[in-house]
Amino acid sequence: MILAKKVRIIPSIEQEQKLWQSVGTARFIYNWTLARQEENYRNGGKFIFDGDLRKELTILKKTEEYKWLSGVSNNVAKQAVKDGCEAFKRFFKGLADKPRFKSRRKSKPSFYNDNIKLKVKPNIVLIEKVGWVKTAEQIPMGVKYSNPRVSFDGKYWYISVGIETEPPVIELTDESIGIDVGVKDLAICSNGMIFKNINKTKKVKKLEKRLRRLQRRVSCKYLKNKEGSKFVKTSNIIKMEKQIKLLYRKLADIRSNHSHQSTNKIVKTKPSRVVMETLNIKGMMKNKHLSKAIAQQGLYEFKRQLQYKCEFNGIEFVEADKWYPSSKTCSECGHVKLKLSLSERTYICEECGCVIDRDYNASINLSRYELVV
Template identity: 40%
Template sequence: MQRAYKVELKPTNQQIQKINQCLGVCRWLYNAYLAKNQSLYQDFKEGKLNKKKAFMSANDFDKYINNDIKVLDDCKWINDCGSKARKKAICNAEFAYKKFFKGEAQFPRFKKKGKSKVGLYFPRNNKTDFKIERHKINIPTLKWVRLKEFGYIKANANVISGTVTEQAGKYYISIVCEIEEVKNSLPKTEPLGLDLGIKDFAIFSNEVVKKNINKTSRVKKLEKKLKREQVRLSRKYECLKKQNKIRKGEATRQNIRKQIVKVQRLHQRLANIRTDYINKCVSEIVGQKPSSITIEDLNVKGMMKNRHLSKAVAGQKFYEFRIKLTNKCKQNDIELRIVDRWYPSSKLCSCCGNVKKDLKLSDRIYVCKECGLVIDRDLQASINLREAKTYKIA
């Protein structure tokens, strides 16, 4: 069984310079691969090439870089990055482009410096690679790098590979380790239904309610601060357009870079708060030891098209919650049931089974006209999900 660990690094100035150089090379190779295939695809559309020649594989592009590009005097900087990291960047671009070439997705975006996430991949080739001590790790080409968190990764971990990334001026490493698969077979309690929402994050069928973290004062203060910093960044861009003097322009560009990092760190802090809340919710759900958990297959992509709810839906991180709940249920031998998105969980009366077709989104209290049941809309949805007979296993 493979498990990933992510921890922040404390590299030296020389190591930071080396990481930035390698990340720049990987970003350039990713964009160069897409640009090459984009030109080939354009020739195919114009009838100059057949469909087989309109696609260049990662191996062919790697040979093209090694034989035709790296030999040039202006492109020797490509050798500053390791061959494995370069090949991984090209393979990532190939994976994204294949989806577009098969018609499964749109054309992948080019990676922009300072905005797009780029990874620096290192496989384990030697015994000394990724040797871990309490406070440091031996990364290939970077040698020993200090860790910010001590003891999180076990010293005798069997590391397969690692990826170094940069985010908001901070550097992280994600390592994949091979561990023994252990399932916690604990005595189970009654089944549990789970309804996700926007007013409250989750409502359980046993009447437990997990509140929306985005409505807390802590998150609202950070969002207000983020809005102010974004306004400052926008003003700096406007100031740069108006300035004509070179010296003032250079100083403004440096201030813009500093302001961009401030905005990125606030985004990262908000994301960390929401992710931490999701982890705690998943842990609490699995800690109840239910025999099964039933959730609804939400159409998050469709919900994001509603401009009035898109921000609230994005802040809830429903997809991340489902992925983590699925993994946790597999570890603890709990059956996770997924009910179809068209199942009338909110419109169905949990007492008599009557379906109220005219139920509006603004109706927070469900009143049944047949049996007179009065119940909270979200609580009834979680009860109906628990009692659902048609589902699929995640």
């Protein structure tokens, strides 16, 4: 199985300028690819393959206007073309939404580095047209790397590489764990484990309060410095926007870390099977009262992490049918309620009189999913 290894790199000032140049080139070529595909599609043409676009790009680089594209590695532009074409292929197959143009302000700064030309030595790594860059920790040596990417998260630069890893041989128990996810708690397991909603903690609430204050201050400064119909970005606004970006980064790291710790704890119980309900995130987000809470909870990311960790450890991962009435079914007698509103947090069975927490009841039913079906 290929697992990603992400390591912080510490470039010098000159190296950082070259990294930004590669980022800008990757974004420009990706947008150029999307523009060419859209223009061709509007004119009734067929899909342009990435090989043909790369030939066009070679001619474009020779012109005086786009001579600056030759300042970075050729592989950065090649991969950006490939990524743009893949995005369109996924859209035509119905696997993803229509690809959007990458914004300089909003898109994640990243670019591809050729895996064959990637060289690793103790605490340094060779990045094309950048040179040998220091690393905060050692990247595994003497292994085959796949899809190396250099990215910037708003504070630090990172390089991530895919490394083929042999899965561990572990003895699994006969336990089947059902997991019910939600907004009140992140996950409730049938074995009694409960993982709380990290967004309700004092630390996260304090950071969100600080974030709201900074956003209000920036908004006021924009209004004060407005010239006609244009908003002027002063040096103070730039400083505040940087603080906002770092706060968003900190909140994202806290949520991601909580999700990783929760999924690790579930996998470490060594169950033979993990059952989770099929999540219709797109449908859930349509609820205007809960959409923000659902987005912050990161339910899809939780499922993704749990799925690959189960696969790596040889645990069977099962997704229950989305119409399976896990919450409406009594875990004691099997009676199914016709109606159960979201406000009813305690399940009371009309047949056997069982009184149980709604989410815990659902997790028990999910653990028995295969037996029911």
